[in-house]
Structure formats: C-alpha cells, structure tokens
Amino acid sequence: MLEILLLLTAIGAGFLGALLGLGGGIIIVPVLTLFYQVNIRYAIAASLISIVATSSGAAASYLKDSLTNLRLAVFLEIGTVTGAMVGFFLATYIQAKYLFLLFGVFLFFSAVMMLRKREGQLSVQNHPWADALRLDGSYPEGENKTVFYKVQQVPLGLFAMFGAGILSALLGIGSGIFKVLAMDGAMKLPIKVSSATSNFMIGVTASASAGAYLLRGDILPEIAAPVSVGIIIGSFLGAKAMVKMPAQRIRQIFVVVLIVVSVQMVWKGLS
Template structure:
C-alpha cells in the first residue's frame, strides 16, 4: 500500500514537472518529506535516480530533433559534474534543517521564475572561448530552415553550471531551472536550445550525484523504485497532455502549489 501511494504521488509529480519543464524532483522531494515523512537524504537520493531515468528519454528525443548543442553540453558538464562532487562531499556536513530551508527558498525562486516571461535575446557575437571550441551552432526553425546562433559569456556560464551541480547533489534536483537561466540569460542561447541542452545535462549531473549517494547507502529501493517508475509514467502523460492544456492556467496553479510547499518546507526547517 505504501509503495502504491508513493507510485501515485510520483506520477503526479512527473506529470506536473513535465508540463513545466522542471522535472519531477523539485516536487517529489517536498512531498516525500512532508507527507510521507521520509528522511530528506533518502528522498534526495530517490529523486536523483528518477531524474536520470526521465532525462535519458527526453534527451534522446531532443538530440534527434537537432535542438541539443552537444559540444556545449559536454564542455559545461565539466562545471556541473565538479559541482555535483563538491555538493556530495559537503552534504554530509550540512544539517537537515539547512537543507529544508535551502529547498524552501529554491521553490520560492522557481515560482518567481515561472511568472517571468521569457524573451528571445540571441547574440550575434561569439565569446573567444566559444570561437576557439566552436560552441556556436544552429537549430531547425520548424519550417524547413535553420537558425544560426552564437554563444556569449562562456566563463560565467561555466561558473553557473558549477553552482547548479552543487545544488543538484545537495537537494536531489536536476537544477534545470538554473541551467536554462544561465544559458538563456548569460550565454544568450535560444530558449529551445537552452531547454534541450539543459535536459541532456540534467541526466549526466544527476548520474554523478546518484552514484555517490548509492555508494553511501542512501538509495532505498523501496522508495527509489516506485518514485522512478511513477515519475517516468507521469512525465510521459504530461508530455502528451501539455499540447491540449492551456499553459497559462497550469502555470498559475503550479506557482500557487510551489509557494504553499515552499512555505511549509521553510517552516519545517525553522523548527
């Protein structure tokens, strides 16, 4: 019965996460800790396992559609994987109270970012690093043509990826929102390329963190298995339903849910 409830919860988390492109981890960790009273470290480990599974399927689709900048993703993974290793090493020394507070404030930040309207602001000039490593590229416009783009502020993007990797290991999330913000805002990539490249990177970052938690013994199969399966199912359903459902309404409801959960997480951390 417990496993079935976990599965149903994970399906809902995967569904909502897929609709908004955040992944299920940012939803399932608070639910596991607040509703099921799972230790936050076990919840984080289970979330990381599910992120690896869901990211792999979506990444293959984006690669096929030529939206992922593979060369840039591999370069930026230097920052994210390094950050994930650092995050895992310091996680043992951080109190659970701080993790609750950090997660709560991260949820509030995510809610604010969802309200922000994204605008395309592509660059027409490469950073010297991007020029040297040929990090620029092009993506299909959906009408049979291709749109060229350049890459700016590569060092800043690499530093932001390090921070995203630390957060991924500490909180059990793909930290996709930070990756997209870094590529979209700092590096001036098109939003489609940012989202697709972020999705590819999320799985690699989560793999590094999940492997470390597995060696540490924090991966509990009775929690991780139903959560992973549920999020995969929910993500698949969400991707199908997203086309028919008005995104603005989903966004408003989800911002409300995120705000309520974030306040609960912060209150639990303060206690």
C-alpha cells in the same frame, strides 16, 4: 495501493521535470516526505534514481528533435562536477538553514526576473569561446521553421554551473533549476534548448550520486521502482509536449514552479 499512488505522482513529476528541465527530483522529494511520510534519506535516494530516469526518458526524444545542445552540455559539465566536489567539502562548515534561505531568496528573485518581458532575448553574436568550441546551434520550431541561436557569456555560464554544482551538493537536490536559469538568463539560449540540455546534464550528474546511495543501502525498491517507472512515463509525455508547446507557456510554468519551491525553501530555512 501505495505503489499505484506513487506511480501516478511520479508521472506528474516526470512530466513537469522533462518539460522544464528540472529532473523531477525537486518535485518528488517534497511530495514523498510531506504526503507519503517517506524518510528523507530514502526520498532523496529515490529522487536521484528518478532524475536519472527522467534524463534517460527525455534525452533520447530531445536529441531526436534536435533540441539538446550536446557539445554545450559536455562543456558545462566541467563546471558542475567541479562545483559538486567543492560543495561536498564545504557541507560540514555551513549551517543548512542559511543555505535554504539563500536558495529560496535566489529562486524568488529569479522568478521575478523571468517574468520581465525581454525583447530580442536570443543573442545574435557568439562569445569568442562559443566560436572556438562551436557551441551555437539550431532547433525546429513548428512545421517548417528553424530557429538559429548563438551563445553569449560562456565564462559566466560556466561559473554559474560551478555554483549550481556547489549548491546541489550542499542542499542535496538536483540543480536543474540553476542550469536552466544560467543558460536562459546568462547565455541567452532559447528556453526549449535550455530545458532539453539541462535534462541531459542532470542525468550525468545524478548517476554518480545514485551509485553512492545504492552502496549505502538507501534505495528501497518498493519506493524507487514505481517512482522510476512513473518518471519515465511522465518524462516521455513531457518531452513530446515541450516540442509542441509555445516557449512563453513553458516560461510561465517555470516561473510558477520557481515561486513554489522558493517558498518551500524559505519556510524550511526559518523552521
């Protein structure tokens, strides 16, 4: 019975994770620990497996639909991996409660900023680095429409990925939210491209961490298996839904998730 409940829960988490580019991990960890009373170590380990599963399940569909900017994803991984290494060394010097408070306040501020109506969000001119690395692209919108986009503030986006890697290592969560915010806010990418590219990136980052948890013996098959299967099913459905869903609706769902997670983080920091 527990395995079926975990499977159904993971399907929902995978759907939201693929739709928003979050990986599902930031959803599944609170659910496993608060509702199913799973030890936090095992929940995080299962979450990492689910992140890899989400990325694998959604990445193929997004690549087929030309939503993922593969060249940009590989470039930005430089910042994320470097930040994760720095965050690993900083983890022993900073109290966790301050990080949770900072994380929660930042997410709430980001949600407010994303609620603001922005005219002409997409950039019409490339940053010089984007020209040199050919980071701009296009994606299909609807039946016969193709949206072309440029990439702004590439150094700022790379620095934001560095920060995302640090916070990901410090807080022990996936950094899909920060990736989407950086690409959407700083680099002015369409929200669909940001979510799809984030999905690809988080799988690469989470694979190494999942291997470390496996070696430490924290991955329990009775938890990780139904969660991973459910995440794959949910991520496939989420990837299909995102192609057909209006960008504004995706942004609204993303804001709601940001606010919920920010409240959780602030509460955890205060307690």
